[in-house]
Amino acid sequence: MTNKLLTNVMIFDGTGKKSYPGEVLVQGNRIKKVAKGTDQIARNGAEVVNGEGATLMPGLVNLHGHLGYADTATLSAIGEIPPEENTLITMYNARKAIDNGITAVVSGASSKPRMDIVIRNEINAGRIPGPRLRAATPQIVTTGGPWDPRQLHMHHTSFELIADGPIEMRRVVREMIREGVDIVKLALSGDGFIDHTPEGTMTYCEDEIAAACEVAHSRGKRLAGHARNDTAIRACIDHGITFIYHASDASEKTLDALEKVKDKHYVVPAIGILYVTLNEAAEWGISKEWALSHRFDREIEKACATMNKMLKRGIRVTPYGDYGFAWNPHGADNRDLEHFVNLLGLTPAQTLMSATKWGGEGWAGSDPVEFGLVKEGFLADLLMVDGDPLADITLMQDRDNFLMIMKDGQYHKAPVRRRAAQRKRAAAAAE
Ligand SMILES: [Zn+2]
Known part of the structure; x- marks a missing residue:
C-alpha cells in the first residue's frame, strides 16, 4: 500500500x-x-x-451504540422485524456510522442475539463497510424488567434476552459468549420510558449481577450496565461493569467510590435521547405532557449535574448513546457532541477529546489497540x-x-x- x-x-x-x-x-x-x-x-x-x-x-468513537435498532417509534417494533431484515438494517446503520466519521463503536446492546456478532465479523473480513465494532448481547433483562414486553396472555419480543436468577444468568451469558460477543449488557435499573419499572427501581439483584460478571470476567469479556439510579451505578462499580450507561443519579458516596476506580470505567449518559424525548418527539406520539409526567425534565437536569460532578473528578464521560429511534435516529449521533457543549458546558475541544482519546481507550480496554x-x-x-x-x-x-x-x-x-x-x-x- x-x-x-x-x-x-x-x-x-x-x-x-x-x-x-x-x-x-x-x-x-x-x-x-x-x-x-x-x-x-x-x-x-x-x-x-x-x-x-x-x-x-x-x-470518532461511540461507546454506546445500537446499530441493530431500526429507527422505530416503539421498542416492540424492533422485535417485530424478522432477523433477515434486521441484519440488513444493522449493516446499513454500520455504514451510516462510519459515513458520519464514527470509526469505532462499542455496542450497548444488539437487537437480536447474533446481530452485532455477524456484522462485526463481516466488517472485520472487509466485506461490508463499518466501524470497528465490539459486539454486544441484547439487553439482558429480568421478567418484568424494563424491556420485557410480554403480556400474560400473549407473547411479544422487543430486543431483550430474559434471564432470571443466577443460574439462568450464567447460562445466558455463557451462551452469548459461546456465540462470540465482546460485551455483556445488563439492564440493572428501570427507565423512565417504562411504567412498570421507572428509573428509580432496580431490576436485577446482587446475586444475579454477580453471576453475570463472574462468568463474563472469567472469560475475559467486559460488561455494560443500564444504570439510571444510584444503586445501579454502585453495582457497576462493585462488580467491575466497565461501561456505565446513563448514570443520572449518583450520590456523593457513589461518586467517591467511582473516582477511586476511574481508570476502569466509562460513563456514557446518552443525553441526546432525553433531550429529544422532552423537546422533539411529539410527531411520534410522545407529547411534552407525557415526557413531563415521566419526569424527563428532571432526569436531564440530574444527568447534566451528575456528569459535571464526574468530569470535575476526572471520571471519563463520553458522548453518544441510544441513537436508533424514530425521534433520535442513526446518522444524527453527532448532535450528541453539540449537547455536550450546550447542556454539559464542555468546550468543543473537551468534547472531541472525550469522543476520540477517551473513546479509543474505552474501545481498546486491555487490548493493545x-x-x-x-x-x-x-x-x-x-x-x-x-x-x-x-x-x-x-x-x-x-x-x-x-x-x-x-x-x-x-x-x-x-x-x-x-x-x-x-x-x-x-x-x-x-x-
Ligand atoms: Zn442504550
Missing part, C-alpha cells in the same frame, strides 16, 4: 489541546510520522493529500473536516463536511476538496 502524506492541515490531535498546522504520514494502517508545519516529512513517493487548511483529527489520537504509532483512524470543529461543533453534524474518512489506514471516503466557501473563509482568516 502506498504511503499517504496528509499535508496543509490543522491537526486536532485528540488530547484537547488546540489545533496546529502540520502534516501526517500514514504507512500501512499506522500513523508513521506527525510534524508541525509543512514540507517537514520526506515525500518518498507517498500519495500527497493537500488538506487546504482543513482539520485533521482522530476518528491504540487509536483515538493523532500520534506516531497509533492506528490511522483519521478524519479530515471542512472547517474548524473547535469553533463550531455543529460542523460534525453534516456528513458532507467529512472530506476524508480513514479507518485502519484505508479510505472509507477518499479525500475530496474543501468546499469553496470554506476555502475562502480559511484564506481570509489567514490574511
Whole structure:
C-alpha cells in the first residue's frame, strides 16, 4: 500500500489541546510520522493529500451504540422485524456510522442475539463497510424488567434476552459468549420510558449481577450496565461493569467510590435521547405532557449535574448513546457532541477529546489497540473536516463536511476538496 502524506492541515490531535498546522504520514494502517508545519516529512513517493487548511483529527468513537435498532417509534417494533431484515438494517446503520466519521463503536446492546456478532465479523473480513465494532448481547433483562414486553396472555419480543436468577444468568451469558460477543449488557435499573419499572427501581439483584460478571470476567469479556439510579451505578462499580450507561443519579458516596476506580470505567449518559424525548418527539406520539409526567425534565437536569460532578473528578464521560429511534435516529449521533457543549458546558475541544482519546481507550480496554489520537504509532483512524470543529461543533453534524474518512489506514471516503466557501473563509482568516 502506498504511503499517504496528509499535508496543509490543522491537526486536532485528540488530547484537547488546540489545533496546529502540520502534516501526517500514514504507512500501512499506522500513523508513521506527525510534524508541525509543512514540507517537514520526506515525500518518498507517498500519495500527497493537500488538506487546504482543513482539520485533521482522530476518528470518532461511540461507546454506546445500537446499530441493530431500526429507527422505530416503539421498542416492540424492533422485535417485530424478522432477523433477515434486521441484519440488513444493522449493516446499513454500520455504514451510516462510519459515513458520519464514527470509526469505532462499542455496542450497548444488539437487537437480536447474533446481530452485532455477524456484522462485526463481516466488517472485520472487509466485506461490508463499518466501524470497528465490539459486539454486544441484547439487553439482558429480568421478567418484568424494563424491556420485557410480554403480556400474560400473549407473547411479544422487543430486543431483550430474559434471564432470571443466577443460574439462568450464567447460562445466558455463557451462551452469548459461546456465540462470540465482546460485551455483556445488563439492564440493572428501570427507565423512565417504562411504567412498570421507572428509573428509580432496580431490576436485577446482587446475586444475579454477580453471576453475570463472574462468568463474563472469567472469560475475559467486559460488561455494560443500564444504570439510571444510584444503586445501579454502585453495582457497576462493585462488580467491575466497565461501561456505565446513563448514570443520572449518583450520590456523593457513589461518586467517591467511582473516582477511586476511574481508570476502569466509562460513563456514557446518552443525553441526546432525553433531550429529544422532552423537546422533539411529539410527531411520534410522545407529547411534552407525557415526557413531563415521566419526569424527563428532571432526569436531564440530574444527568447534566451528575456528569459535571464526574468530569470535575476526572471520571471519563463520553458522548453518544441510544441513537436508533424514530425521534433520535442513526446518522444524527453527532448532535450528541453539540449537547455536550450546550447542556454539559464542555468546550468543543473537551468534547472531541472525550469522543476520540477517551473513546479509543474505552474501545481498546486491555487490548493493545491504540487509536483515538493523532500520534506516531497509533492506528490511522483519521478524519479530515471542512472547517474548524473547535469553533463550531455543529460542523460534525453534516456528513458532507467529512472530506476524508480513514479507518485502519484505508479510505472509507477518499479525500475530496474543501468546499469553496470554506476555502475562502480559511484564506481570509489567514490574511
Ligand atoms: Zn442504550
